[in-house]
Amino acid sequence: MRPSQQMRDLGIVQYGAPVLRDPAHPFTLPDERETIDDVVGQLLHVMERIRRAHDFYGKGLGLAAPQIGIGRSAAVVQPPESAPIVLLNPRITDSSEDRDERYEGCLSFFDVRAQVPRPLWITVETMTAVGSTEKVVYERGEARLIAHEIDHLGGLLLMDRMRPGVRPVPVEEYRGTAEATGRPWSYE
Template identity: 50%
Template sequence: MPTPSQNMIELGIAQEGAAVLARPAVPFTLPAEAPDAHRVVTRLRATMSRVAAVHPFAKGMGLAAPQLGVGRAVAVVRAPDGRELVLLNPRVVDESPETDEQFEGCLSFFDVRGLVRRPSRIEVAHQDVDGHLTVTGFRDGLARLVAHEIDHLEGRLYRERMPPGAEVVPVSRYRGTGTGWSYGAAGRTVDQRAAEGR
């Protein structure tokens, strides 16, 4: 029986050690590169649907373009309730001093889970295909999902956020598969506004 990581390889997910995962992704020039952005988003969505067919994602899931071998700054996040977020050229512009630790998985090394500390709330500047800039706030589980994908676009894996000496847990011993985040809520979008209106 194939391992979770072998399943991801079969689905075309770049694995830890691939050079594309260690490089910052190149931002899109929008709206000039809107057709390119559309093509990558379509590919991300299609791959996410194939991944979801072979593994349950009660906590939601995300996929960044570098995980498909495409070094461009776009990621798609699916919240546990099915909402889908497309993040073009995203960057964290503010975060809460409050943090928490939760286990995370990554499709690029899916045989293990790691305990990662992240801010409880983040604000993210991102664009639409027309180039309009928006700042969206996320909290709890959704903040974690979004931050994980932005890390990918910055060439970082969650292992780098774990304390020195901290060990990942083999998925065979991880007991959180199929359960939601332990926030009480799955994570919420706090607000969204045009950046010009801040």
């Protein structure tokens, strides 16, 4: 079974679906608390099914609501060995000028991996379920995961972030790279 078919069977919307290109609708907080709880609950449920089916090699896992067919501005990121990070109406307000280019995968077209430049740190403004605003700085691997999911909420896919001339590689080819070692991303 192709990796993309496996993700489709687990409930992940695949590349080509319009919901992946439409900007997600923000929540009105705190008025939509029940809707938020429902959407975040669905994201966590699907992430658990994905974790049981696939090993993410210590690089973490993220899922945005559009990837499960919900056009709302919510995402959950699960960094390796850390608690899940819930993002509601998130936006990047600042980022480092320094960039790092690493392979990324996307559950919505899991047959390929692509080298994507991302900032080494980002500042993210997000809402809490009660309507307050938080700003958090994320670095390195967490910054990469979170930026990828925020892109999904804006209708952007990782190929939109690739440098001109860079093409995705089939997952079978990626498995032969140094980054496919089963170790977390190294930023040393």
